Amino acid sequence: MNIREIAKKADVSIATVSRVLNNSENVSSSTREKVLEILKKYEFEMDPWAKRLASKRNVTHVFIMVSRRILRFLDLKGKEFYSVVVNGIQNAANMNRSVTKIVEMETNLDEEKLKGVDGVLLVGGDTTAEHVRFFKKIGMPLVLVDQYIPTVKVDCVVSNGYDGASYAVKYLISQHFKKIVHIHGFLNHFGFKDRYNGYVATMEQNNLLPKDYEYNDEVMEDMKPLMDKMFNIYGVPEAIFASNDSIAMKVIETLMSFHIKVPEDVSVIGFDGIEKGKHFTPSLSTLKVPMHEMGSLALKRLIDIVYNQDVYPVKISLFTEFIKRGSSI
Amino acid sequence: MNIREIAKKADVSIATVSRVLNNSENVSSSTREKVLEILKKYEFEMDPWAKRLASKRNVTHVFIMVSRRILRFLDLKGKEFYSVVVNGIQNAANMNRSVTKIVEMETNLDEEKLKGVDGVLLVGGDTTAEHVRFFKKIGMPLVLVDQYIPTVKVDCVVSNGYDGASYAVKYLISQHFKKIVHIHGFLNHFGFKDRYNGYVATMEQNNLLPKDYEYNDEVMEDMKPLMDKMFNIYGVPEAIFASNDSIAMKVIETLMSFHIKVPEDVSVIGFDGIEKGKHFTPSLSTLKVPMHEMGSLALKRLIDIVYNQDVYPVKISLFTEFIKRGSSI
DNA sequence: TTTCTTTTTGTAACCGCTTACATAATAACA
DNA sequence: TGTTATTATGTAAGCGGTTACAAAAAGAAA
Known part of the structure; x- marks a missing residue:
């Protein structure tokens, strides 16, 4: 059943049927009624691909x-x-x-x-x-x-930040890490929140204590105070999972400034898979999203x-x- | 840039281009090469809608x-x-x-x-x-x-079971309920798990204690023992959020057998929005999924x-x- | 009633591709 | 070399819509 058949049944031209279908102005109410009736009777649905192709103009x-x-x-x-x-x-x-x-x-x-x-x-x-x-x-x-x-x-x-984060955490756990910290951006951004949720849930499922720090990645200020705080309260983690690659790279830079080696002392994993991470030293492990x-x-x-x-x-x-x-x- | 233009550039017919594009057998390797080259040169990508329409046969x-x-x-x-x-x-x-x-x-x-x-x-x-x-x-x-x-x-x-469940819980909270119980099916089914997660998270976000019971909805056995247990340990809830409509209706039946009135004594909300719930007595509040x-x-x-x-x-x-x-x- | 507008309808080309069929080129064979 | 089988290529008719343009019908004005 296509527009041509409908046109035949309604005894009008295909152009008219098309016009009715598209709520075009120039159709008399009587023909519109007539066509609409046939349309309903045969439960006509337009082929979306044909429509798309034709309206490519x-x-x-x-x-x-x-x-x-x-x-x-x-x-x-x-x-x-x-x-x-x-x-x-x-x-x-x-x-x-x-x-x-x-x-x-x-x-x-x-x-x-x-x-x-x-x-x-x-x-x-x-x-x-x-x-x-x-x-x-x-x-x-x-x-x-x-x-x-x-x-x-x-x-x-x-x-899918939740499952991505979950995967990262599981991977780190499979490497026998237990002290896994999450450093993230503002959680009112859905993407960060989603990854955070995945991190927390997976840690808990594995009976590990989630530990997270928030870092304002927009201003990219010094991360040392945050790290200091972390070292004092929590100690040096075995692995850090970051909200995204920018933060991850910042993390690595900061760790290095403390003479902590990556990945020998601490493993770091980012998120996004931006090009820059590939050429960073050390090259960045990450969860690549198909941007x-x-x-x-x-x-x-x-x-x-x-x-x-x-x-x-x-x-x-x-x-x-x-x-x-x-x-x- | 379309198949016709490619054909012109490669000095072959559009049929041949189409054949190359579809890895058809009957193309000599020389022309195939030639066409492939042009195709690459112009980074040709086929219009998927045209393809679909044409291959509708x-x-x-x-x-x-x-x-x-x-x-x-x-x-x-x-x-x-x-x-x-x-x-x-x-x-x-x-x-x-x-x-x-x-x-x-x-x-x-x-x-x-x-x-x-x-x-x-x-x-x-x-x-x-x-x-x-x-x-x-x-x-x-x-x-x-x-x-x-x-x-x-x-x-x-x-x-989206998570957000649906979350909505249900928030709604119930907005009605000043605090004792909100979740009765669900086996959590190894993703759908149930997702709804369960939404329920738990939203309860916790509102500083309410989540309380859930698992019910085997496949065999549809008597729900009274489960209810008994609930009443004894937890008391009569103010509202029950069920994993799906079938369970919700079972819940209502069971509550009634205890002479507990719905919705006067307990509010019940299901999930799915199946037709049956509409004609149930009392008609079932639910989260309708566009099945x-x-x-x-x-x-x-x-x-x-x-x-x-x-x-x-x-x-x-x-x-x-x-x-x-x-x-x- | 005639003429000029305006509105309604129809015709046919086109969107970019596939493919049946016809034709041309090549290979196989006598 | 002529004939036939095989393979490669081209031609043109769709797929199911849209829409420019032409033609017809209806309304308005003279």
């Missing part, structure tokens, strides 16, 4: 919105986390006749600026429930990237929403992959 | 595999959980020129039986890591439905994998919706 306009904080560090040619993610988005956009524009995610959002925009990707951990509510209110298709807000039902693409894929999945999901009006939002989480390198045993 | 064969336990209760016209899920699969299959076949998920799997099968959906909480490994080994595209196995990286579609959507999402994901060879597996979780009915205040 119109490009989809999508805004990639990032917070000022991230925007400042966004180098589209670089290999940093969000650079790669945005690259993934743009790549997928290419394949989907979509044009993207990178826009700062402001606090006072303005409907005017969204004229002609078909969908929005909110990238990064700074996205708030307020943002989401704004876009939902105006009915703008929306996907969060690398952020999840449990209290708001909205599509999102994230990495590029994260971006492209988000764009594809957005397109799905824009074109198929998928009603049920989903949370898509990407598996991470453990990469053992020089910073850990 | 070949149907995709998918096996819907369910455990014997579930198969026994599977009534395709019914409204039970897995019936609706399978319905969702079949519906989506219709839209995707796929033919499905329901097959029992055996323990001793046989490669022979999978001749001509393009992909497999493993439905239900009985799917094990062994099953998954078998299919991965033979390179069979695979999606788990309503099951997640953290230790194996494989695509899956599940409901139909779960099925169709799984099929669509499978098709994506079969046709686009998506390499990174993802976990897709569906949001649940709280439906307040008569069994809770």
Whole structure:
């Protein structure tokens, strides 16, 4: 059953059926009724791929919105986390006749600026429930990237931090470590919280005492005071699992400044798998999240929403992959 | 850049390009080389939608595999959980020129039986890591439905039990309840575990003592002993959050046999949103999971994998919706 | 009633790919 | 070398929609 058959049954042209299907203006109410009836009678559902293919002539306009904080560090040619993610988005956009524009995610959002925009990707951990509510209110298709807000039902693409962290901890335990510390960023960022939860749960499941320290990775200030505190209260750990690669590298630098050797004295594992960690000394063990894929999945999901009006939002989480390198045993 | 342009550059017909792209046999190695070169030069990627549309003539064969336990209760016209899920699969299959076949998920799997099968959906909480490994080994595209196995990286579609449970608990707390008990099925089923985790975490976050009882929902034996135990040790709770609707209804029946009124004395909330709960007395408050959507999402994901060879597996979780009915205040 | 607008409908080309079938080139054989 | 079998390539018709444009119908104005 396709649009042509429907057209025949309703005794109109396929163009008219298409118009009805797309709520186009220029259809008389009588024919609309007639077509709608046939449509209902045969429970017609449109082939989404045909639709997509045919409507490829119109490009989809999508805004990639990032917070000022991230925007400042966004180098589209670089290999940093969000650079790669945005690259993934743009790549997928290419394949989907979509044009993207990178826009700062402001606090006072303005409907005017969204004229002609078909969908929005909110990238990064700074996205708030307020943002989401704004876009939902105006009915703008929306996907969060690398952020999840449990209290708001909205599509999102994230990495599976919980299981990644869990894997890291289990790995360290398998190396006979017991004193495993977690150093993390602000826990109001979902990504960090998720990894933290995975760390804590896995430690507890193995009857080990979780011990964590929070480090403000945005300002990248000196980590020595934190380490001092840790050494005094907790002693020197056998292994450190960090929230992300930047923190992990900072950890290693700081340990070295205390003349503690990595990985001989302490094993360090990061998270994200950014390029920089590969060339760091010692090269960084990490949980690699498929950043590029994260971006492209988000764009594809957005397109799905824009074109198929998928009603049920989903949370898509990407598996991470453990990469053992020089910073850990 | 499309197949026609490539054809022009390589000075061959589009059919030939298509053949190269699909590793078809009948292409001389010289032309294949030539085309491959152009393809690489222009970094050509095929439009997946066009491909799908054009190859609609070949149907995709998918096996819907369910455990014997579930198969026994599977009534395709019914409204039970897995019936609706399978319905969702079949519906989506219709839209995707796929033919499905329901097959029992055996323990001793046989490669022979999978001749001509393009992909497999493993439905239900009985799917094990062994099953998954078998299919991965033979390179069979695979999606788990309503099951997640953290230790194996494989695509899956599940409901977000954690946040659903969390929502339920928060709701009950907002009604000024403090003594909130959780009655759940076997926790080696991911779905139950996930909901359990959400319950425990949310109770603790609100400084309430989590209290849970396990009930074997498969045999549906008498729940009175369990209740007796609960009343003796814990007293009568103010609210009970159950792992799923079946258990919730069993709970209500049992409470009634103790002359405890629902919802006046105890509020009860289930999970799943099966049809039966709507017509139960009192009608069941529940967290509705979009079962139909779960099925169709799984099929669509499978098709994506079969046709686009998506390499990174993802976990897709569906949001649940709280439906307040008569069994809770 | 005629003419000019405006609205409604239909026709046909196109989206980017696959593939049945026809044709050309090559290989095999007598 | 001529004939036939085999393999390589091309042509063109779809797949199921959208939409520019043309044509017809309906309304408004003269």
